[in-house]
Amino acid sequence: MQGLPENQIVGSILDAIAEQRLPAGTKLGEQALSDLFGCNRANVRRALATLAAQHVVELRPNRGAYVMTPSPKEARDVFQARRAIERTIAREAAGRATAGDIDFLRRNITDEARAKASGDKPAELRASRDFHMRIAQIANNEVLHRFLSELTMRSTLILGLYSQHGSSSCAKDEHARIVDALEHSDKEALVALTDRHLRHLEADLNFDARPRSPMTLEDRLSLSRDPAQTE
Ligand SMILES: [Zn+2]
Structure with a gap:
């Protein structure tokens, strides 16, 4: 099971969320993920569905997947x-x-x-x-x-x-x-x-604080080509 592409994607994204490399609101593009992990978009969609079931990813109709932003x-x-x-x-x-x-x-x-x-x-x-x-x-x-x-x-x-x-x-x-x-x-x-x-x-939570702005997926997965563009 662990070797399946979708499980690798799920594992990488969960690790990145756990380490705050992927903050709330980051877009998780299907094409970007399939390029980054060298797998097809069906694998990516399955991975995103698994993450959505765990309430860490939000699937927005016609807009794609984002790291969940808890209210x-x-x-x-x-x-x-x-x-x-x-x-x-x-x-x-x-x-x-x-x-x-x-x-x-x-x-x-x-x-x-x-x-x-x-x-x-x-x-x-x-x-x-x-x-x-x-x-x-x-x-x-x-x-x-x-x-x-x-x-x-x-x-x-x-x-x-x-x-x-x-x-x-x-x-x-x-x-x-x-x-x-x-x-x-x-x-x-x-x-x-x-x-x-x-x-x-x-x-310690302060709900009046302005949420910090998200960065791009490539950067957050430490796979960025040009971090200067995304900071
Ligand atoms: Zn503790």
């Missing part, structure tokens, strides 16, 4: 859904984390801090998302894991659009406290810390 209402809905799901995940994860999980999460916090210090935004965003997804994995519920995967992707778009401080990643000390609670199987603390962490992320 303020959608942004609030996504964070409310994340709180509901991640509280349940926290409850399930408490008491299940292995020493390997705790090691992974502590290394992840260090990696994220290092990426942030060196200004490596894509690595910082990747680490931040990996942290939340690892806890979902510990909770061992595939359905919640899949929901959270979609919601964290949509969160990245939302944070890219509305985050006041241009920061899209998570506070380091909050992650550290979450790992402490997980390590001590402190279910109540884990749920409370998770909830508070997500409320902090949401509180």
Whole structure:
């Protein structure tokens, strides 16, 4: 399955969205994608339909596909859904984390801090998302894991659009406290810390800010021929 052209396109676009290389509103031209990936337009259309089903791409009649631009209402809905799901995940994860999980999460916090210090935004965003997804994995519920995967992707778009401080990643000390609670199987603390962490992320959103202007697809997929033209 992974080798199919449409799966490669889906994977590349999701990676680019997760790292904020493809911000909300970017046009995803069928011809451009088929040229970039060396596949036919039927593959591209299937990929775009898959991404639309995950609510990260919007198909506009007669205009084509665009990276979804979540409205303020959608942004609030996504964070409310994340709180509901991640509280349940926290409850399930408490008491299940292995020493390997705790090691992974502590290394992840260090990696994220290092990426942030060196200004490596894509690595910082990747680490931040990996942290939340690892806890979902510990909770061992595939359905919640899949929901959270979609919601964290949509969160990245939302944070890219509305985050006041241009920061899209998570506070380091909050992650550290979450790992402490997980390590001590402190279910109540884990749920409370998770909830508070997500409320902090949401509180940083400013819906009065002018959305940042999108760039072209070629540039965002790091395949640009002439970035100067598109900046
Ligand atoms: Zn976080």
